Amino acid sequence: MYQFLFKAFGKKTADVLIVLWYTGLIFLVYYFLPAEAGEFRYLDY
Amino acid sequence: MEELLLFLSFALPCAFLAWVLPEKYQISSVNVSCLLFIGFADFVSLVVLLSSSLCTYYLAKKRDRFQFLVLLAILLLAILFACFKVVSSMETNVWMQSALPLGMSYYVFRLIHYSIEVYKGNDEHIPINIFLAYMLYFPVILVGPIIRIGDWYREIRRRRWNQEMFSNGLERILYGLVKIVVLGNYLFSSALAGFVETLDDSQIWLHTYLDCVSYAGNSYMQFAGYSDVAIGFSSLLGIRVMENFNYPFLARNINDFWKRWHISLSQWCRDYIFMPVSSMSRLPWFAILASMIVLGLWHEISFRYVAWAMFHGLGIMGWYVFNRYVNLSLNPPLQRAWDFFSVLLTLNFTIVSFAWIKEDSLAKSVDVFRVLLGF
Known part of the structure; x- marks a missing residue:
């Protein structure tokens, strides 16, 4: 992702955008973590 | 989800220790983390993992004098795997379900891979500490990929901070x-x-x-x-392992799909089921079905997974026949349209194939197909 942003926008903008991207993803994971777990058969117990 | 969070809570300190400790203790720290994780999550799993690994290693070590012991190791692993898989399909007995070893589907296939390679004359001089490090490699212990010992050992030897x-x-x-x-x-x-x-x-x-x-x-x-x-x-940890998925829903045919979905398992079935069955029987269609049935049974020992596997096997055979007898020479715009149609067709084939396994019984799966086909 950083390589893509770097080529598209240059270093300074890419640095800002990548931080926003990762922060956004971490927030999404945190926000949706309580969602009911889907069925996942491949995890052996 | 709890298992994932538990896994990450062990994994992150493990990743820290793997670089901070003196070099000779770094890989051992990964193995100790794995032992602690499995022991904490389920002690029975730890016992099964260690005992099956040690038994396999020592039986395989006798290859020079008693080659049949390696075959015995493979047979015992297959029986052990089948027994636990049958137990896991029984939902009535809670105690028996709780005795299911963590990650067994993955490490049993790694053990069988190791045994077969030793039988063929490869990997037979790997010392026990390296073998145990391979079997207790923490990242892949729960959900794979089913890594090969040769590839893993090569990565260990060229491991550097990057x-x-x-x-x-x-x-x-x-x-x-x-x-x-x-x-x-x-x-x-x-x-x-x-x-x-x-x-x-x-x-x-x-x-x-x-x-x-x-x-x-x-x-x-x-x-x-x-x-x-x-x-x-x-x-x-500085070690590359093989990819397990490669945009499978962009596959242009069912054969391509299985080169993109659960790659480590499909390559295992190709190398240890399809190749030997194909060379012994000279019947590629039989080898395809055998590979797919083993692949289906790996997930669960039940008729619906056999049906799912055979559905895919028939799809692969259909593609081979089509590819052999139909030669499409299209101009670029038509070729692009054909590629797009192929991707859609394969995507829907694989989506619909899940009907075999998402229902509780074969009868309900058949009902799903009847609705989808309009009967």
């Missing part, structure tokens, strides 16, 4: 968590399934089809997500 690899590993773990939590748990399981429930009886076809899409999408996101976490964790 900042880019470390940061890519963190990124990969984050992407894996997004797939599991956001796309799998929420988008496909909650949001799409919730929408499907709002459809009324007059939209039975759409209800059935989107149900299959929900199951297929969730299966992919969960499995690919866990694989991303495992591969990312391994990158944190």
